[in-house]
Amino acid sequence: MAIRTAIAVANPNIAFIKYWGNRDHALRIPCNGSISLTLGGLETQTTVTFDENLTSDHVFIDDRSASASTSARVSQHLDRIRLIAGFKYCAKVESRSNFPVGAGIASSASAFAALTVAGTSAAGLSLQPIELSRIARLGSGSACRSIFGGFVEWHANETDEDSYAEVLAPSNHWDLQDLIVIVNQEHKGVGSTEGHALADTSPLQNARVADAPRRLKECRRAILDRDFPSLASITELDSNLMHAVMLTSTPSLMYWYPETLQIMNEVTRWRAEGYEVCYTIDAGPNVHCICTRKYADRIEKRLRRLPGVIQLLRASPGNQARVL
Amino acid sequence: MAIRTAIAVANPNIAFIKYWGNRDHALRIPCNGSISLTLGGLETQTTVTFDENLTSDHVFIDDRSASASTSARVSQHLDRIRLIAGFKYCAKVESRSNFPVGAGIASSASAFAALTVAGTSAAGLSLQPIELSRIARLGSGSACRSIFGGFVEWHANETDEDSYAEVLAPSNHWDLQDLIVIVNQEHKGVGSTEGHALADTSPLQNARVADAPRRLKECRRAILDRDFPSLASITELDSNLMHAVMLTSTPSLMYWYPETLQIMNEVTRWRAEGYEVCYTIDAGPNVHCICTRKYADRIEKRLRRLPGVIQLLRASPGNQARVL
Numbered sequence: 038m039a040i041r042t043a044i045a046v047a048n049p050n051i052a053f054i055k056y057w058g059n060r061d062h063a064l065r066i067p068c069n070g071s072i073s074l075t076l077g078g079l080e081t082q083t084t085v086t087f088d089e090n091l092t093s094d095h096v097f098i099d100d101r102s103a104s105a106s107t108s109a110r111v112s113q114h115l116d117r118i119r120l121i122a123g124f125k126y127c128a129k130v131e132s133r134s135n136f137p138v139g140a141g142i143a144s145s146a147s148a149f150a151a152l153t154v155a156g157t158s159a160a161g162l163s164l165q166p167i168e169l170s171r172i173a174r175l176g177s178g179s180a181c182r183s184i185f186g187g188f189v190e191w192h193a194n195e196t197d198e199d200s201y202a203e204v205l206a207p208s209n210h211w212d213l214q215d216l217i218v219i220v221n222q223e224h225k226g227v228g229s230t231e232g233h234a235l236a237d238t239s240p241l242q243n244a245r246v247a248d249a250p251r252r253l254k255e256c257r258r259a260i261l262d263r264d265f266p267s268l269a270s271i272t273e274l275d276s277n278l279m280h281a282v283m284l285t286s287t288p289s290l291m292y293w294y295p296e297t298l299q300i301m302n303e304v305t306r307w308r309a310e311g312y313e314v315c316y317t318i319d320a321g322p323n324v325h326c327i328c329t330r331k332y333a334d335r336i337e338k339r340l341r342r343l344p345g346v347i348q349l350l351r352a353s354p355g356n357q358a359r360v361l
Numbered sequence: 362m363a364i365r366t367a368i369a370v371a372n373p374n375i376a377f378i379k380y381w382g383n384r385d386h387a388l389r390i391p392c393n394g395s396i397s398l399t400l401g402g403l404e405t406q407t408t409v410t411f412d413e414n415l416t417s418d419h420v421f422i423d424d425r426s427a428s429a430s431t432s433a434r435v436s437q438h439l440d441r442i443r444l445i446a447g448f449k450y451c452a453k454v455e456s457r458s459n460f461p462v463g464a465g466i467a468s469s470a471s472a473f474a475a476l477t478v479a480g481t482s483a484a485g486l487s488l489q490p491i492e493l494s495r496i497a498r499l500g501s502g503s504a505c506r507s508i509f510g511g512f513v514e515w516h517a518n519e520t521d522e523d524s525y526a527e528v529l530a531p532s533n534h535w536d537l538q539d540l541i542v543i544v545n546q547e548h549k550g551v552g553s554t555e556g557h558a559l560a561d562t563s564p565l566q567n568a569r570v571a572d573a574p575r576r577l578k579e580c581r582r583a584i585l586d587r588d589f590p591s592l593a594s595i596t597e598l599d600s601n602l603m604h605a606v607m608l609t610s611t612p613s614l615m616y617w618y619p620e621t622l623q624i625m626n627e628v629t630r631w632r633a634e635g636y637e638v639c640y641t642i643d644a645g646p647n648v649h650c651i652c653t654r655k656y657a658d659r660i661e662k663r664l665r666r667l668p669g670v671i672q673l674l675r676a677s678p679g680n681q682a683r684v685l
Binding site: 240241243244245247248270273274277278280281282284285287289291293294295296297298299301302305 | 564565567568569571572594597598601602604605606608609611613615617618619620621622623625626629
């Protein structure tokens with residue numbers, strides 16, 4: 038091998054039942070299972086080029102050299118692939134996302150899913166999706182879900198071997214829309230990796246985790262039955278449970294901005310009016326408004342009228358991570 | 362007896378370790394103990410006049426006839442006093458507060474403390490403070506703390522007889538100030554009594570209650586040692602724990618407004634700058650900013666500059682409920 042290259046794309050995902058806290062931090066084995074929708078329309082495209090002439094890895098994000106810590110995390114992930122492939126060539130990695138990164142839109146999920154697919158392909162490996170999901174998980178937990186399209190469940194389990202995601206329902210099962218309201222594009226103060234490590238400092242985390250099987254079951258059923266009211270209730274509850282844990286960690290993690298809260302309150306009000314919409318919020322201030330196709334245009338119009346809305350992105354059920 | 366009358370005043374209180382959820386709803390025996398500061402400067406003044414010529418109780422709040430539900434709750438409380446006094450005369454009750462009621466400033470605490478003291482006095486009873494605290498508790502849980510001045514602890518316990526408050530430290534022990542930021546004067550959507558009944562629907566309430574002894578101990582120590590940083594940490598954590606439970610109840614109780622969140626975020630930032638201030642929030646959108654006297658003027662100035670601040674009240678450690 039002299040030079041081997043591959044390009045892959047992956048979508049981020051939004052979790053209805055969220056991942057927060059690890060049973061094993063190094064292996065990113067989560068405390069509880071999670072369920073998400075892969076978000077088509079938003080994507081990270083990553084090119085990995087293994088080149089025997091390179092003496093170190095070079096990582097570029099949106100055409101700029103990545104920070105030392107990001108580069109180190111990418112190199113560590115490439116090491117996992119190099120170990121399986123049985124070589125030690127360094128790589129050039131170029132990654133580009135068409136949405137704001139680090140603002141609670143799971144940019145690390147699409148980034149590590151794309152890196153895993155491009156990296157293993159460039160290394161000449163042909164792995165099963167479940168294998169790709171396991172490897173992606175080691176780079177960024179929720180990336181294991183972005184390997185798959187549609188509605189995806191990550192089985193928490195207890196070991197490196199059995200903690201991976203699988204498809205719950207394909208992308209054409211239910212035409213939900215995600216209207217992502219950007220209220221702030223600043224990079225969040227505390228990243229998810231650090232945040233996960235604080236989960237256990239909250240007196241509430243164990244109770245949140247203990248109740249997760251019930252929520253997973255309810256969410257699975259709501260998705261399979263296309264039961265929007267049930268999906269809305271369990272999704273908002275689960276988002277609130279995660280933020281309850283964040284808020285009561287030491288130090289306290291408060292990801293919401295005043296605008297975040299206003300959108301939460303409005304969405305709740307709109308649903309009471311009969312609109313099929315609910316909110317869910319990741320580790321950042323932006324709000325994902327999940328709605329049925331029928332109401333999406335009307336909700337988008339209402340959202341755009343709210344003060345403090347910097348940008349609005351719209352996503353539909355997306356496909357699996359893939360080599361271009 | 363023909364006509365017997367008494368006037369009493371009582372202050373509201375703000376809890377550092379909060380009361381949320383009952384072990385026994387009818388008797389208002391709480392799931393966990395609580396610690397508060399009685400708030401001097403804010404007060405409810407109540408006149409109770411037992412009159413053998415009346416054929417029903419008449420309740421006036423701020424010179425207007427009270428609603429049917431409020432009147433019924435007051436009559437029920439008078440029944441407790443009439444039972445002890447051994448007569449059945451009806452009463453005229455006139456109550457007036459110098460602060461907005463029903464907005465998370467414990468108006469029912471000062472109201473039922475004043476009603477208890479005025480009512481028992483008008484009935485010719487001479488009861489010990491602990492007895493008054495128990496009776497007040499039956500009208501409104503946190504009213505049992507407003508019987509006392511200064512720093513007060515309500516022992517949860519398990520029966521009607523042993524669930525009452527006591528002084529932890531007198532009002533001159535520590536000159537803390539409470540800057541109460543009113544961001545909204547509307548009467549809150551879900552009152553505390555209904556809210557307490559929902560606490561058990563949250564998957565987090567048991568964990569919050571189980572951790573309460575640790576918080577009570579830490580809060581007691583911080584007060585006795587006048588250790589502001591510790592008081593600030595445990596107070597904000599406890600407030601966040603209560604709102605975490607509210608937020609994850611079914612239905613979800615969201616008392617915060619966008620302005621509430623902004624003040625929380627600012628207060629946290631100011632403390633990081635070295636200001637001795639912390640926030641705590643009851644079942645409403647308004648924010649209590651607890652601070653030391655040294656920083657109070659500077660914090661008040663900063664608070665008044667924030668958008669959405671409708672009114673700012675200032676309270677100092679207050680005294681026990683008393684007959685005028």
